[in-house]
Amino acid sequence: MTITVNDKAIEAKPGEMLLTALRRAGIRVPTLCAMEGLLPTGACRMCVVEVEGMRGLVPSCAFPVREGMKVQTHSQRAVRARKTIVELLLANHPDDCLYCSRNGNCQLQELAAELGVRQRRYQGARNPMRLDMSSPSIVRDPEKCILCGKCVRVCEEVQSVAAIDFVGRGSKTRVAPAFNAGLNVSSCVDCGQCILACPTGALTERSHFKDVFDAIRNPKKVVVVQHAPAVSVTIGEMFGARPGVDVAGVLNAALRRLGFDYVFDTSFAADLTIMEEANELVDRVKNGGVLPLMTSCCPAWVDFAEQEFPDLLPHLSSCKSPQQMLGAVLKSHFANRLGVAPGDVFVVSVMPCTAKKFEASSPERRNEGQPDVDAVLTTRELARIIRMRGLDLRDMVAELPDTPFGERSSAGKLFGASGGVLEAALRTAHHMLTGKELDAAKVKEIRGLQGVKEARVKIGGAELGVAAVSGLANARRLMQEVRAGRRDLAVIEVMACPGGCVNGGGQPIGADLDAVRARMKALYDIDRDSDLRTSHANELVKRLYDENLGAPGSEKAHHLLHTAYAPRQAEV
Amino acid sequence: MVESRIDEVLERHPGAGRDALIPILQEVQEAEGYLSREAIVRVADHLSLPPSKVFGVATFYNQFRFQGRGTYHVQVCRGTACHVRGSAAVLDSIRRALKIEPGETTRDGMFSLEVVACIGACGLAPVIAINGEFHAGVTPDKVNAILNSCKRRSAA
Ligand code: SF4
Numbered sequence: 115m116t117i118t119v120n121d122k123a124i125e126a127k128p129g130e131m132l133l134t135a136l137r138r139a140g141i142r143v144p145t146l147c148a149m150e151g152l153l154p155t156g157a158c159r160m161c162v163v164e165v166e167g168m169r170g171l172v173p174s175c176a177f178p179v180r181e182g183m184k185v186q187t188h189s190q191r192a193v194r195a196r197k198t199i200v201e202l203l204l205a206n207h208p209d210d211c212l213y214c215s216r217n218g219n220c221q222l223q224e225l226a227a228e229l230g231v232r233q234r235r236y237q238g239a240r241n242p243m244r245l246d247m248s249s250p251s252i253v254r255d256p257e258k259c260i261l262c263g264k265c266v267r268v269c270e271e272v273q274s275v276a277a278i279d280f281v282g283r284g285s286k287t288r289v290a291p292a293f294n295a296g297l298n299v300s301s302c303v304d305c306g307q308c309i310l311a312c313p314t315g316a317l318t319e320r321s322h323f324k325d326v327f328d329a330i331r332n333p334k335k336v337v338v339v340q341h342a343p344a345v346s347v348t349i350g351e352m353f354g355a356r357p358g359v360d361v362a363g364v365l366n367a368a369l370r371r372l373g374f375d376y377v378f379d380t381s382f383a384a385d386l387t388i389m390e391e392a393n394e395l396v397d398r399v400k401n402g403g404v405l406p407l408m409t410s411c412c413p414a415w416v417d418f419a420e421q422e423f424p425d426l427l428p429h430l431s432s433c434k435s436p437q438q439m440l441g442a443v444l445k446s447h448f449a450n451r452l453g454v455a456p457g458d459v460f461v462v463s464v465m466p467c468t469a470k471k472f473e474a475s476s477p478e479r480r481n482e483g484q485p486d487v488d489a490v491l492t493t494r495e496l497a498r499i500i501r502m503r504g505l506d507l508r509d510m511v512a513e514l515p516d517t518p519f520g521e522r523s524s525a526g527k528l529f530g531a532s533g534g535v536l537e538a539a540l541r542t543a544h545h546m547l548t549g550k551e552l553d554a555a556k557v558k559e560i561r562g563l564q565g566v567k568e569a570r571v572k573i574g575g576a577e578l579g580v581a582a583v584s585g586l587a588n589a590r591r592l593m594q595e596v597r598a599g600r601r602d603l604a605v606i607e608v609m610a611c612p613g614g615c616v617n618g619g620g621q622p623i624g625a626d627l628d629a630v631r632a633r634m635k636a637l638y639d640i641d642r643d644s645d646l647r648t649s650h651a652n653e654l655v656k657r658l659y660d661e662n663l664g665a666p667g668s669e670k671a672h673h674l675l676h677t678a679y680a681p682r683q684a685e686v
Numbered sequence: 687m688v689e690s691r692i693d694e695v696l697e698r699h700p701g702a703g704r705d706a707l708i709p710i711l712q713e714v715q716e717a718e719g720y721l722s723r724e725a726i727v728r729v730a731d732h733l734s735l736p737p738s739k740v741f742g743v744a745t746f747y748n749q750f751r752f753q754g755r756g757t758y759h760v761q762v763c764r765g766t767a768c769h770v771r772g773s774a775a776v777l778d779s780i781r782r783a784l785k786i787e788p789g790e791t792t793r794d795g796m797f798s799l800e801v802v803a804c805i806g807a808c809g810l811a812p813v814i815a816i817n818g819e820f821h822a823g824v825t826p827d828k829v830n831a832i833l834n835s836c837k838r839r840s841a842a
Pocket residue numbers: 252268269273275276277278301302303304305306307308309
């Protein structure tokens with residue numbers, strides 16, 4: 115159908131919301147509460163436009179198109195209404211933008227600038243509210259909250275966690291866990307999806323800057339950094355690159371310039387994880403172990419499982435995540451090679467994830483009382499540090515990661531995408547079971563952005579049912595099926611963040627679905643163009659087993675690379 | 687004991703759904719005097735709702751309180767008659783004296799504060815009631831004396 119917008123005809127599809135049609139036509143109407151893929155609520159009224167024949171302004175995000183309708187998106191009335199909304203939001207908003215981690219990347223700032231807000235027209239009473247620093251990963255600053263409700267919706271609708279909600283009403287309304295408790299005692303699993311949704315600095319990651327800088331300045335410490343598979347295909351965005359550009363080489367260079375003594379790619383440890391996990395799968399398949407095997411590399415998922423599905427914990431792979439595995443190897447084998455005490459090796463990881471901060475600091479994930487990883491930076495934090503040091507990724511020359519863990523397979527790199535861990539594990543499990551390589555074309559079904567992907571994969575004479583889910587609401591549904599007796603699956607990969615780590619809670623803010631798709635494609639392109647596509651063919655992984663660990667599943671490997679899970683209960 | 691009163695309420699609503707939330711919360715408050723953390727978590731569990739939702743809904747209504755009553759429960763009438771004669775200022779000075787908001791209880795458990803619509807003693811306006819005992823014609827400067835006499839009584 116055709117509608118008329120700002121006196122020009124544009125195409126619209128029956129049943130869609132006006133905003134969708136406007137966006138397709140390249141007409142920009144600002145929004146605050148609208149969320150891609152979720153139903154509109156019409157709460158913020160930022161997106162109001164004028165529709166001929168309607169008396170009041172209508173929120174375009176929640177107003178269905180009608181044949182022949184006439185719309186003005188930037189009439190004086192509409193623009194003035196938007197400006198008033200922003201001015202009211204600013205009335206009781208702190209104005210310490212200079213010190214805010216979202217300075218320069220805040221929707222409220224953008225809107226104020228776009229609408230020409232130049233003075234504080236309303237002076238609202240400030241509600242002094244306490245910063246919530248209780249969580250190991252997420253910091254909540256309720257004073258900066260504009261009550262758009264996006265975090266509440268992501269947490270409930272996408273993650274089915276519902277750790278936070280609107281509390282109170284009127285001018286006292288805030289977003290908080292039950293009883294205004296700290297996030298640490300709530301059901302929050304630290305996924306950070308709420309941070310990606312938040313238009314302001316009300317939700318941010320807990321910074322580990324200081325620990326990292328202190329370690330770099332300390333001459334006694336050997337400071338080692340690892341970067342996760344999904345970081346190199348996203349961090350470029352924060353330096354002006356389009357989504358999906360792989361900058362692994364210059365990332366290595368930048369990290370060295372920042373003063374890290376050794377630089378590794380966590381994808382190497384992902385290969386190691388695959389060796390252990392595929393071995394575990396083969397063992398369970400052959401010996402009638404607990405199936406389906408569930409992946410355990412996503413700490414938000416592990417936390418969710420411990421909380422919501424304690425009865426299914428025996429399904430979880432006992433493998434530590436790649437970040438923890440590499441940390442454990444660095445603080446044992448690698449420290450020995452260097453001839454330094456394990457305690458003098460300080461391991462930093464750069465992760466696309468906020469939950470990795472929780473994982474690294476959690477007492478249950480320690481090795482002989484010592485953490486495998488000492489500090490975790492999100493992709494965003496690293497970009498900030500790089501800029502702070504006056505470096506620009508664009509004018510650096512690519513470098514390789516350090517020995518002895520300097521090579522990775524592209525299977526390890528796939529860990530950054532939902533379905534990637536599963537595919538990597540299947541390649542190696544296939545080889546372990548049949549001695550032959552898996553034809554990669556067979557697992558196409560588990561690639562892509564869909565939240566639930568299933569396939570049946572032939573391995574020798576057997577056929578295995580496999581599934582990859584992302585988004586914890588999808589995981590919850592599948593777990594309920596397993597709990598109810600679903601038996602046709604042998605492996606389930608779970609990633610808490612929709613699409614996997616490429617869309618992790620620590621990634622650059624402001625990515626839409628297309629950007630996430632581009633990031634994901636970058637990983638599969640790397641895999642397509644790689645000569646080393648399986649973890650079991652990684653010579654350096656083999657050497658680590660030969661020199662140190664023995665074989666996959668050995669006692670030593672278990673001691674260093676595996677962990678255990680226990681039920682836990684949220685207080686509120 | 688505390689548990690069982692919540693149980694009794696929940697037993698009266700077997701298989702209840704979301705629409706029973708408010709009545710259940712009312713009954714729990716009736717039975718226990720307030721909505722405790724445990725109560726919220728138990729009710730949430732019973733209705734298969736997240737505790738954050740239940741707390742969110744409960745805090746939307748003024749009728750629910752989330753702390754037990756103090757030794758002295760202070761009710762301030764905000765009915766029309768009292769309002770006209772200055773109850774807003776009275777409420778304000780009590781809030782400042784006790785450093786709590788309506789619905790809250792002081793840290794030492796001595797006082798709790800509640801705002802009520804009309805206490806039904808308009809002739810005595812502005813009126814406050816402490817544990818049911820009326821104080822008539824209260825003005826902001828009398829507030830401290832009244833509260834102090836409570837403290838003395840409990841020290842004795
Ligand atoms: S980090 Fe994840 S689980 Fe925690 S409040 Fe945010 S969205 Fe919910």
